[in-house]
Amino acid sequence: MTTAATVEEAAPQAGLLAAFESALAEDSRIEPRDWMPDAYRATLIRQMAQHAHSEIIGMQPEANWISRAPSLRRKAILMAKVQDEAGHGLYLYSAAETLGVGRDELLDKLHAGRQRYSSIFNYPTLTWADVGAVGWLVDGAAITNQVPLCRCSYGPYARAMVRICKEESFHQRQGYELLLALSRGTEAQHAMAQDAVDRWWWPSLMMFGPPDTESGHSEQSMAWKIKRHSNDELRQRFVDICVPQAEVLGLTLPDPALRWNEERGAHDFGDIDWTEFHEVLRGNGPCNEQRITQRRTAHEQGAWVREAATAYAAKQGTEHGEVR
Ligand SMILES: [Fe+2]
Numbered sequence: 001m002t003t004a005a006t007v008e009e010a011a012p013q014a015g016l017l018a019a020f021e022s023a024l025a026e027d028s029r030i031e032p033r034d035w036m037p038d039a040y041r042a043t044l045i046r047q048m049a050q051h052a053h054s055e056i057i058g059m060q061p062e063a064n065w066i067s068r069a070p071s072l073r074r075k076a077i078l079m080a081k082v083q084d085e086a087g088h089g090l091y092l093y094s095a096a097e098t099l100g101v102g103r104d105e106l107l108d109k110l111h112a113g114r115q116r117y118s119s120i121f122n123y124p125t126l127t128w129a130d131v132g133a134v135g136w137l138v139d140g141a142a143i144t145n146q147v148p149l150c151r152c153s154y155g156p157y158a159r160a161m162v163r164i165c166k167e168e169s170f171h172q173r174q175g176y177e178l179l180l181a182l183s184r185g186t187e188a189q190h191a192m193a194q195d196a197v198d199r200w201w202w203p204s205l206m207m208f209g210p211p212d213t214e215s216g217h218s219e220q221s222m223a224w225k226i227k228r229h230s231n232d233e234l235r236q237r238f239v240d241i242c243v244p245q246a247e248v249l250g251l252t253l254p255d256p257a258l259r260w261n262e263e264r265g266a267h268d269f270g271d272i273d274w275t276e277f278h279e280v281l282r283g284n285g286p287c288n289e290q291r292i293t294q295r296r297t298a299h300e301q302g303a304w305v306r307e308a309a310t311a312y313a314a315k316q317g318t319e320h321g322e323v324r
């Protein structure tokens, strides 16, 4: 009896898996109501949650400078950018909800340290020039990572990324323009821009994740077409994009080994300090504690807003005769 039941269950499962695999092979999208392997769903939830968490934690280092922006124009730009990041978090939490996981659950995991956000946001923004370096390098690295995600096999994630990438490209440009203004300014302003680039360059290269030889999830994610390029490929692409931009900026990238390799048609660059990367990942970066504490506090202080919004929505529903 058990055997018969197992066979009956196994048959449609095999058909579903075949349909899933042929959708991947044809490069068509997997949608929320489609059958998908549990591990595919779990991988997407992990990645999209980490991405959403990074968007909202990433608001902190930049919001740090809103009240100290040097002009009304700069303040308006920075406020718009930080607000965009909140919006990115919203799209991504909503996209993750289509996989059957609630926003509350994801936020609880973030606050309990059970899900990660990008390590880059555990570095401090020490000067105004850091706002420029973050825009140019951190948002720039994010775009390099995220443009291929617009072709990710999971439909809601891919569509969210299209809009996010458009906004990220504005973020990257505002950072670049800010650094250019400082670089062409007084000697002290130029030095401040150079110092920011010196501090953000290596951490931004780490944003692409560990080298391909050590990356645990990569192969399966590539097979599922969640990921389209390896960590090292994307990192190389980013370096090649940044070198000519740094020249226009009149700033130096802090890597004596950085040079054009004619044979490879790409830039060679120095070794990344992976010990630092793993330390920050383990929670020992300069701001890990501060970021998560601030996030928890903001969440607790916002409880009344969520309660009021829920009560309002329930009231509207009742008034319109809906059953809740
Ligand atoms: Fe963003």
Ligand SMILES: [Fe+2]
Binding pocket: 085, 139, 167, 168, 171
């Ligand atoms: Fe951004």
